[in-house]
Amino acid sequence: MMIVMLLVRVILSNKSSYKRLLGVRGEEAQKILNCLQQLLCGSTLKDHTLRSHLLAATLRLCDTSGTYPVCLTLQGVQYEDKVVTAGQFGEIRRGRFQNKPVCLKVIKLYERSHIGRALKGFTREAIVWKQLNHPNLLPFYGIYQLDDRNGRVCLVSPWMENGNISEYLKVNPDIARRPLIRDIVFGLDHLHAGQIAHGDLKGPNIMITPAGSACLADFGLSSVADEDILRWTTLETSTRSGGTVRWMAPELFDENDKIVRPTLFSDVFALGSVMYEILTDQMPFHEFAQNHTVMFKIFSGEKPSKPPSSAWADLELTDGLWELMDLCWSFEPDKRPTLPDIIEKLKADPLNPVSRRRARHLPQKPNQDVNVQSFTSMGFQVTESHQGEVRFSESDIELLKGLID
Template identity: 40%
Template sequence: MLAKVLEEPERGEFFARREDEAHSLVNLLQAILDYASLSPSLKRRFTSALIRLSSKSGRFPDCMVLEEVTRLGEDPVAAGSFGEVWKGSFYSEVIAMKVLKVYERSNVKELLKRFSAEIIIWRQLSHPNLIPFYGVYYLNASKTRICLISPWMQNGNVVQYLRREPDIERSYLMLDIARGLEYLHSGKPGIVHGDLKGENILITSSRRACLTDFGLASARDSELIMSSSTPNARVTGTLRWQAPELLNYEAENTRSTFASDVYSFGCVGYEIYSGEIPFHEVKSDYYVMQSVTRGARPPRPPLSLCQTRGLDDTLWAILQSCWLKDAAARPTAEYLVSRLRAMPRNAEEKTTPAAHGWDRLTRSRLSHSLVDHPLSCSAKVVQEWKQLSLFEDWEA
């Protein structure tokens, strides 16, 4: 059985496949995840295997490739180290197009390996407090310009939103963020975000907060994935939001963890209530790194600001617990959700559904835009891999 193969992640012939062979395998794995009735343990194995094979081969399933996408405007609306964000349209919905940066054709393969894990991970997620992933679109026929498609958030990120709406109830947003983080961490396998900050939290049309930008995300399951899908995750997260253990560059095999995500959550809380980035008074990132490793943490905002924005002693204590030097002593995302839900300011929120801020019909239209549905070739794929003796006991 295929499941038997996946129980042995070190089996070289499975994860060493490349090019068309790897492409066929990721198609099959995604088809099984989408349409097979799997036990939680099997689903975990298939998901982990798909992430690992995709990140090694730079291949992702055909069902994620979209057509009927149009780029709008003459200029990008944002840019970062990864590339540019453009506004676009997909059928009748306005979308965000995250165009990945590549300067030479030779870089495309490595770029795909870096972002294939993000693509695969994002595709498996579904939660009201996570921005959904629509698919991948190629900007040119040679497939050297790649972009990731998701809904367009007109309200922008939480930092921009709070500048325009300073009187909004901020505890709702904190609870939304904690819920999104809880969903990531509680999955099978659990997902470490790795780059949680205000710029990576978008606000829907229904004024709810959603996590996005899983460029540093990695699936964590000690039995199935032993290495991060992004090996340099510990050095590429935004420094001022990073936990002290990630700033120790002399330590070996330091990676983002659930606990470092919780530390970043505390820094996001500081952003939301202070209106400033952590250690905004310090210009040098190097001095911030030195200060954090020595125990410095963001100071509480002025009393007048705390009273206006609802940062009471209880909530400030929660944020401080996220910054404990001992990573094991920090609260879990689940605990953060329970504490935030219990706060009087969030009493009304308990009866308010975390409504989606995007067109739910769009995801149902995706099947009409697929370049090639994986199940259309599954039988052929199984026969091909039977010949390679990988699925000796597989029954199509």
């Protein structure tokens, strides 16, 4: 493995070798992508800068070659015909893999000719998702191709019986909210540390584990948001930027109708609105039914309404938390706090009586591993675990050597 790592370092640091790498096609591209993905999956890669460059090279080679690492694909996934829910880029189905319940996020396609384009977008999300390992990020198992007439593809992850945070809080209204906010912030901080924007942070994209912890899902979907693929959406609240109106930062609304990519700054704006959801049990701008009205208000610099003082006695909301949310909603992106800043402000803000009362009734967690991390022994991770030490063939090494001047 060391010689392959050394060769890859040389290739990524040399302009002509890197260009040659991106020009590889066919079977050779497949072999190289498999090598790069094995390096990314290896636990010995501790150099964060190299990992970032390696990930970027993998994504670029996927784009230029039209293929993706075979280790991302799954076989033998069973799934139900019934659609659980439909969303912006597809639909959710329930299934089983290695006798465990899984969630299938299926691309919504109506023409077989769209598959290649869609697969490229989903592959980007899959590769990014596969690199992430954190208790507050939903794990990724792999890509599976359905056996329907269009041969649609889907992303496979654990099935979360508790549903998303919006559903969970409706069923469990007296659950402590501060620990859930902390989970969300920690998960988003891990994404941002890798310079990855979530792009669509909102209650329905935050899942609840069996232990009652929150974990982020559906990050990276903005990479799929191009003009052709947007024709497949059925969710009217979604925009060309890949986000959802009530949680979106003003800079994502482009008056010229251009696609504006989400950023770390726009994630922070959305985080403020997620905190609003959790702490008030209301959607941002809940007073307004029409999304175009909400869009105008956000673009004009208006912020979600502050609950009346009479309502605070039943909420975990504090002056400190409202000030933090208000900072997250700053119109100018660079005026918004970073995730480390937010973590410190949350730590410094004392619990109010409602938070203290709810904290006393938190469910016992004798085994802290009964959270999202416990799922990593299932599914896709199992298919990797029996492989043992990562090994590369002589032909792999010779192929990489051939890219170097």
